[in-house]
Amino acid sequence: MGWSTHASGTLDPPEVRNWRIHLIALVASMSALAMGYDTAVIGGTMALDSFIRDFDLANISKTERDTIQGNIVSTFQAGCFFGALLTFPIAEKFGRKKTVMLASLVFLLGGTLMTAARGNMNMVVGGRAIAGLGIGASSLTVPVYIAETAPPSIRGRLVGIFEIASQGGVMLGFWINYATDQTIDVEKQAQWIVPLALQLFPGVALFLGMFWCPESPRWLARGDDFDGAEKILTKLRGLPSSHPRVQRELGEIRAQVEERSTNHLSWKAQFKKLFQKGTRNRMGIGLALMFLQSFTGVNIITYYAPRIFETLGVSGTSLKLFSTGFYGIAKTLGMITFTFIVVEKIGRRKGLIWGAALGCIPMWYIGGYVMRADPAAAAARGEISRDGWGYLAMVCVYVNAFIICATWQGITWTYASEIFPLDIRMLCVALTTADTWLGSFIIARSTPYMISDLGYGAYFFFSSILVCMGTWSFFFVPETKGVTLEEMDALFMEPIHKAVWAQIRGRPVLDDEIRRKGSVGSSIIAEKEKDVGVEQLEIAESKKEGQ
Numbered sequence: 001m002g003w004s005t006h007a008s009g010t011l012d013p014p015e016v017r018n019w020r021i022h023l024i025a026l027v028a029s030m031s032a033l034a035m036g037y038d039t040a041v042i043g044g045t046m047a048l049d050s051f052i053r054d055f056d057l058a059n060i061s062k063t064e065r066d067t068i069q070g071n072i073v074s075t076f077q078a079g080c081f082f083g084a085l086l087t088f089p090i091a092e093k094f095g096r097k098k099t100v101m102l103a104s105l106v107f108l109l110g111g112t113l114m115t116a117a118r119g120n121m122n123m124v125v126g127g128r129a130i131a132g133l134g135i136g137a138s139s140l141t142v143p144v145y146i147a148e149t150a151p152p153s154i155r156g157r158l159v160g161i162f163e164i165a166s167q168g169g170v171m172l173g174f175w176i177n178y179a180t181d182q183t184i185d186v187e188k189q190a191q192w193i194v195p196l197a198l199q200l201f202p203g204v205a206l207f208l209g210m211f212w213c214p215e216s217p218r219w220l221a222r223g224d225d226f227d228g229a230e231k232i233l234t235k236l237r238g239l240p241s242s243h244p245r246v247q248r249e250l251g252e253i254r255a256q257v258e259e260r261s262t263n264h265l266s267w268k269a270q271f272k273k274l275f276q277k278g279t280r281n282r283m284g285i286g287l288a289l290m291f292l293q294s295f296t297g298v299n300i301i302t303y304y305a306p307r308i309f310e311t312l313g314v315s316g317t318s319l320k321l322f323s324t325g326f327y328g329i330a331k332t333l334g335m336i337t338f339t340f341i342v343v344e345k346i347g348r349r350k351g352l353i354w355g356a357a358l359g360c361i362p363m364w365y366i367g368g369y370v371m372r373a374d375p376a377a378a379a380a381r382g383e384i385s386r387d388g389w390g391y392l393a394m395v396c397v398y399v400n401a402f403i404i405c406a407t408w409q410g411i412t413w414t415y416a417s418e419i420f421p422l423d424i425r426m427l428c429v430a431l432t433t434a435d436t437w438l439g440s441f442i443i444a445r446s447t448p449y450m451i452s453d454l455g456y457g458a459y460f461f462f463s464s465i466l467v468c469m470g471t472w473s474f475f476f477v478p479e480t481k482g483v484t485l486e487e488m489d490a491l492f493m494e495p496i497h498k499a500v501w502a503q504i505r506g507r508p509v510l511d512d513e514i515r516r517k518g519s520v521g522s523s524i525i526a527e528k529e530k531d532v533g534v535e536q537l538e539i540a541e542s543k544k545e546g547q
Helices: 019-028 030-047 049-054 062-094 096-115 121-149 152-183 190-197 200-209 217-222 226-237 244-260 267-273 280-295 298-311 317-346 348-373 375-380 388-406 408-418 422-454 456-476 488-493 496-504 512-518 522-546
Strands: none
Touching: 019 030, 019 121, 019 152, 019 200, 019 226, 030 049, 030 062, 030 096, 030 121, 030 152, 030 190, 030 200, 030 317, 049 190, 062 096, 062 121, 062 422, 096 121, 096 190, 096 200, 121 152, 121 217, 121 408, 121 422, 152 190, 152 317, 152 408, 217 226, 217 244, 217 422, 226 244, 244 422, 267 422, 280 408, 280 422, 280 456, 280 488, 298 317, 298 388, 298 422, 317 348, 317 388, 317 408, 348 388, 348 408, 348 456, 388 408, 408 422, 422 456, 456 496, 488 496
């Protein structure tokens, strides 16, 4: 049995892992490229001498600088929070595809305002907020769209493309800041305009590319358009509509829609279902994962990388931006590892546990080094020499980024996009996505003061949080690798401690008994498969008679 990058134990034939489904995920992930780029580019842009000059930041106090930086960065997270929270009714009524296209237009408006600011700080802050609305809307809709179109064996890999694009955008943002610092004269406004203008390209690519992408077949089925759902599903899977694999998936979708009477749920009923057995535990896990992933320590470096490297004794704008560029490479390599190795081979649960256990080690070291050596103070005194321990601290920044991106940063988005029931999926994902942007807002708003006031304590804080996150994941996060979206109901209908304990003892994620007990509409699925078998038998007999 050779090496593969997809989940084992599923019923997916090779045809479903085709180029079309990968390209759809790639096009939709242009939203993540824009998200990552916009998140990363602002920290480096604010560090450019031309930006400091044009926005009159050179002669202000350290506290004022912290406040302005916090405002610029955190308004984006605030926009993302409200964009995610308010978009789910649109995605439910008009579909995933149209919602993503609308989100791209909102993002383009915000990016245009930032690019045209010309020294007006209010336009930068306002543009960040509007761009955040668009990114929040797409960060809610795109992972769900990918999960709803993906086959189970590569669902994690396809959502991983979203995360690779996100971290690739981070890397591009870092390196483009460095390139503009090196190649564009500091006396020209273009030095800071160019990095902000380039964020518009993935937004345009997303809007145009979504014209080619199909609607989610599960959303169509919710509107009783089962013919449309079948047509799209056969195209996505690369199989004829009579194939048992397609018929089984259509049967599961139909069964869940009919079982849950989706079309008759009011908003009040949807909110009420959040607290029902089998859903409230999913909400608790999803909210915890998405909030905690902002506290791994990676986000503080992404938002304020030049400031972080300054605390490690790296002086000079160009050198700080250069060091930051390698941080982006480490994050992207980590996300590639997540997509092709961790999510489908190691799994969600083990990835979270090992990510926290290994990721906290370099963070502990960085805190210890800053506490003992105080490199920022040494650099301020003109002592720019760095020993081996200092270089090791910089390496630890990169190692931590690689580990966290290979585990927590990717797994949380994948997990939250796949575990919720069909009838309230967008509501659940809206809440968990808004939750992660709330955590990001807290980090973005508090980090400048943590860097200035806590110093090494900030690193100890995040490493301690990681230890707690890993412990919690060990006891309360069940594995979902290889489980179909419709089988999630059965998995989470079991008490979480029983499901996790069974997995610790090596039992399958879902055994036949649980599937029979908890899977919605299992009789309908069985009838569908029976009908397909009878139909194929009749075709074979008619051919035999003709001969």
